[in-house]
Amino acid sequence: MLFVTLFLLFLSLFFFIKWYFNNSSVTHKNSPPSPPRLPLLGNLHQLGLFPHLALQNFAQKYGPLMLLYFGKVPVIVVSSADAASKVLKTHDSVCCDRPHRKIFDILFYCSKDVASCGYGEYWKQGGSRKKIPKAEKVAKHLDEFFDKVIEEHISGSRFDGHVGEDNSDFLDVLLSVQKSNDTGFSLDRTAIKGLLLDMFAARTDTTYTVLEWALSELLRHQTVMHKLQDEVRTVVGNRTHVTEEDLVNMNYLKAVIKETLRLHIPVPLLVPRRTMEDIKLDGYDIAAGSQVIVNAWAIARDSSIWEKPLEFKPERFMNSSIDYKGLDFELIPFGAGRRGCPGVTFAISINELVLANLVNQFDWKLPDGVEGKDLDMSETNGLTCRRKYPLIAVATKYDRNE
16 A cells, blocks of 8 residues: 555656656746646646636736736737737738637537638638537527528518518628628538528627626716616607617717626637647747737726726726727727627617617616615626626616606
């Protein structure tokens, strides 16, 4: 028994020494600062339930550009606007690949959606579809649903009765592209399903998350709520509904949306990238195949950029040129560069239109006994960083005749 114990201790010591020297050889390179890590796990055990917060704390100690390991995989974490600019702009062409994820293969049709596909092989990426059982069940239901919708569009038996070019929707456009076959790549049914899933999952989840955070902040800041209602109702006049044409004249509304996106970025850690070549970043050596994570949440709360960054102050955007379209790296909720979100214009239009109609048609307040300062703003993680507890609010129809 003693012999077995000694043998196991020796074996453990052998692997530890081997691991140590393998990793010490990496440190001989000019790598970014890196926190201590464990064998096999790397730094995974240090991320906790809120990785964006843990990585922000790391950045305060090790700097805005640091090296972590998720298992054996090197991960470059970016936590400043300047470093983000170098990754997403200066080195965009080299840092635009996506790391492979088995869960994406299962849920996103072998990673054929826009967000998770590998760069340069968009429609050709295949890969096995191993079946993480819950994920396979969800994927099966989605697949059956999309097949039904596609068949309805092909046969002309859509449930809404809309037919003809004047009523073409997103899927009709995709089917038209597939039929014409003049794009230079194969747009098969699997690829179409992947794009549809992007529209349903990514666009709906992030949109309602932003709207719920926006209304939460408005309920906590009644002065902001009244100022926004005054603007919207002045522009709309006696009409009930806000139209897209009205949005052009609602500058404070746009500031409210920007401030919501700054404080409550739906995806705090942008979709990971992967370097395709060795690069130099701020003087550090970054190896090909490294994952790159941009902590957009930390950048949006950086006190060196934003005055009183933890306060909800839409006025900060009223005389500011900073925007969310990927050109100003202080605010990148939709990412930037060639892998930035392609649906940014659509998402913002929906957020602005829905929020404007909500504050135009209703007066809002919290339930009796709940004050704005007492509203629980805790977060929880899923596909998006949303409210931990659903928002409960009381809506009263606005009477324009009063």
